[in-house]
Amino acid sequence: MNIQQIYTGCLAQGAYYIESKGEVAIIDPLREVEPYIQRAKADNAKIKYIFETHFHADFVSGHITLAKETGASIVYGPLANPSFDAIIAADNQEFKLGDITIKVLHTPGHTMESTTYLLKDEVGRDHAIFSGDTLFLGDVGRPDLAQKAADMTQEDLAGILFDSLRNKIMPLADDVIVYPAHGAGSACGKNMMKETVDTLGNQKKMNYALRADMTKQEFIAEVTEGLLPPPKYFPLNVKMNKEGYEDIGAILERGRTALSPEDFEIAANETGAVVLDVRHQDEFVKGHIPRSIFIGLNGDFAPWVGALLADVKQPILLVAPVGKEKESVIRLSRVGFDGTLGYLKGGFDAWKSAGKDYDKITAVTADEVSEEINANKVPLFDVRKESEYKKEHVVNAINIPLDFLNEQFTEFPKDRIFLLHCEGGYRSVIAASILKARGIHNLIDISEGFSAIKASGIKVTDAVCPTTFK
Structure with a gap:
């Protein structure tokens, strides 16, 4: 038996690659499936099953393409209703994979079809269990993402998750090993550990x-406390x-079209595409x-x-480091x-040279x-998360988290200079690019962010200050 996270x-x-006696199962694969196929070939093995823990909100899974390429069966737990061919397993149903067995444990709550394997x-x-978004390390899946689909409140779903x-x-x-679908940094939970196993x-x-002594009402209250609105693309x-999607091969072929500066400019003007600089x-x-909007590959x-472009159908034109176009x-x-x-x-060098x-x-x-x-003397805007701001921030700084910049950009002054910062410089440049794209140019970015601010002797505090500028 071989398990690879x-x-x-x-x-x-x-995602997970599981092999036993020449048979392979993939759990929650990413969109680009070739690495799984090549790994199975290297093991002289055949991909037999693709197990999905639920309908993911934060990424597009590679299940459909992988099934098409390998002939493997897609497996969901009870209550799933995909628009494509899949095995909808019963609770406690078992699947043989070489010498091992994978058992379906229906664990609704995060979503109603959520399943642990x-x-x-x-x-x-x-x-081991492959717990999807049901159980994370240090946390559990947020119970508010499937409210409309399940016609339930987040409290209803939290109660179901408690029972699961x-x-x-x-x-x-x-001694059972826990392999979750996400770790720290994912928007699918709020308190995840940095470890992944x-x-x-x-x-x-x-x-x-x-907690063993936790009541259902205590669980509901703690799990639903402090949940921020989910990203709009979820x-x-x-x-x-x-429901399905276009094959990634076609997406790569179209996206890797090389455009001269002149053709790039024409395409931007004629299509209304976002120019995304990575x-x-x-x-x-x-x-x-x-x-152009900056969102760098390095973050x-x-x-x-x-979170910031929101509409997955938005046309995009890329400005990328040479050699990073495919990755982008x-x-x-x-x-x-x-x-x-x-x-x-x-x-960008070609743009300048032209x-x-x-x-x-x-x-x-x-x-x-x-x-x-x-x-x-000058307004200072902190675009870090509210939790970061509450922990420590510059005296009189105004907190507008980057996540909500599109909804709150009117709070930035248009008639006087203001400063922007984040923790290390990445998010504040994203914010600056969005503001400039909307015609707000009277801004100055503080390089290296809050880490440099603290070292400079600027006054910081852990007391919550007003969050709007008057």
Whole structure:
């Protein structure tokens, strides 16, 4: 028996490759399926099953393409109703894979079709669970994503999740290994550990949601407390996972169309495409195509694209580092953004060499503006998460989290200079690019963000300050 976790940090997502006696199962595969196929070939094995724990909201799974390429059967748990051929397994149904067995444990709550897969080893002992979004390390799946589909409240779903955990998962032995679908950084939970594998016994000790003396009402209250609105692209990804999508090969072929600066400009004007610049933020600050949006590959690229562009049908034109065009298209497709029309051949340097207009972002160090900030002479906007802001922030800073920038951009002044910062410089440049694309140019970015601010002697506090600028 061979179990391999395939963890993608950008999405904080874990897919799984399981092989026994030449037969392979893949659990929650990513959109690009060739690595699974090549791994099976290297093992001289055949992919037999593709197990899906639920209809994912935060990424587009590769189940349909992988089934088409390999002939493997797609398996969902009870209550799933996909628009394509799949085995809808019964609760406790078992599937043989070489010498091992994978048992279906229906664990609704995160969604109503959510299912945990229990792996039994060669002698029939419970070895591991693949818990999807039902159980994370340090947390459980948020119960608010499937309210409309299930015609239930988040409290109803939380109560169902409580029963699933107590009746199906917690009775398992402490030495059972937990393989979750996500880790820290995913928007599918709120309190996940940085580790990606653990034992169930340790989770019973460490995970607040698995306390033995916890009542259902306590569970509901704690699990639903502090839930932020989910990213707007989540329902669109669910729809794609449930109803189907275009093959990634066609998406790559279209997205890797090389466009000269002239053709790129014409395409941008004629299609209304978003010009998405995925270079490093330091390069974007020094020069970029006017009204382009920065979301760099070096950060949490795909989740920020999903949160800020929102509409997966949005046409996109790429400005990418030379050699990173394919990676960019793949990572966009992971969250359902399949509308990449092409990329700027030769990158931004080609744009400049062609004599095209370009824009810049004014950036300063924290030391250069420390006096103005301490004297509160210039508005300072903090685009970190609310939880980061509450923990520690600059005195008088105004918190508008990047996640909600599109809804709150009117709170930024248009008639005076203001400053922007995040933790390390990535998110504030994203914010600056969006504001400039909307015609707000009177901004200055603080390079290196809050880490540099603290080192500069600017006054910080852990007391909550007003969050709107008057």
